[in-house]
Amino acid sequence: MKTLQGLCIGAGYFSQFHFDAWQRIPEVQIVGVCDTNQDAAQARADEFGIPQVFGDVSDALRDLDLDFVDIITRPDTHMALVEQIAPLGLAMICQKPLAPDAAQLNSIMAAIRQAKVPFMVHENFRFQPWYREIKKLLNDGVIGSKLHSLYFQSRPGDGWGADAYLDRQPYFREMPRLLIYETGVHFIDTFRYLAGEVEEVFAVLRRLNPVIQGEDTGLVTFRFASGAIGVWDANRYNEGTAADPRYTFGRFLVEGDGGSIRLDDDGRIFVHPLGQSEAEHQYARNHHGFASDCVFATQSHFVDQLRAGADFETSGEEYLKTLKVQEAVYLSAEKNVPVSPTAVSSSLGG
Secondary structure, eight states, rough: OOOOOEEEESSSSTTTHHHHHHHOOOOEEEEEEEEHHHHHHHHHHHHOOSSEEOOOHHHHHHHHSSSSEEEEGGGGHHHHHHHHHGGGOOOEEESSOSSSSHHHHHHHHHHHHTOOOOOOEEEOGSHHHHHHHHHHHHHHHTTOEEEEEEEEEOOBOOSSSSSTTTTOOOGGOOOOOOOOIIIIHHHHHHHHHHHEEEEEEEEEEEETTTTSSSOOOEEEEEETSSSSSEEEEEEEESSSSSTTTTTTSSEEEEEETTTEEEEEEEEEEEEEEETTOOEOOOOOOOOSSSTTTTHHHHHHHHHHHHHTTOOTBBBBBHHHHHHHHHEEEEHHHHTTOOOOOOGGGGTTOO
């Protein structure tokens, strides 16, 4: 079986999790790393044993024999990279957010559609082991056959004070959209994974820390086509009590006609059938990498589906549905009315 050869573009903070995961997937060899900051690229190459370092994407694409490219850069760079890579016929996996605005997003989607290349969004939250396990429990009817509600409360507490976000991702401070665009989109996608398509949202968004540009607090309600409802209650300013607030990012309650499932801050799952006592449900999780090694699970899915010629769970077309919900959330907050994702379809590629 041929080893897939990949190029990683981007050597910033989150790239460490990508490189670590690729290193543990036996079917993959990362043969190059590219970053405009060549010192950062060289540091990643030295850390993970990558043979070639580039400061220019054109040079890397010309000199390397590649099967795929992993794009780990800021959203405002994605359009140019995708438009450069797609005509070469190379598969891509690209970090989210996909683009800073609708125009760039539509250009990305147009390039993918025209070239007909495999494209996956690196949306790793749905690949966190607790969500995979909760999905399995729902499919197995452990809390009944009808889903009633989803409720997630998130308090990572990393956005308060004058130095908020500076130590890890300082560009967060300048983003005109923050909470929903950078964090909430993960949960929109996860809610869709667990409960199906969203018919309507209502959102209240606020900014609590005056040193940043975008919103850092939100209360978003979802109405699903299935009849279920969802609530995402998030605040990056205030702190919760979790030892590691970025492990699960909060607490989750899922209710159905036969009981409930509860996720705590430590990734433990508890099942409470109606009329019975709550009990912990055992399953596999760990503390490797980011959020129980979900980057490894995400990239493994990319490799498995690419080899099989099968669709990715978070293909560009599929992820567009998540982004339409995201835009509906912003429109709802702006207009102070419920909004259907279909109301933003025309601005986001159909």
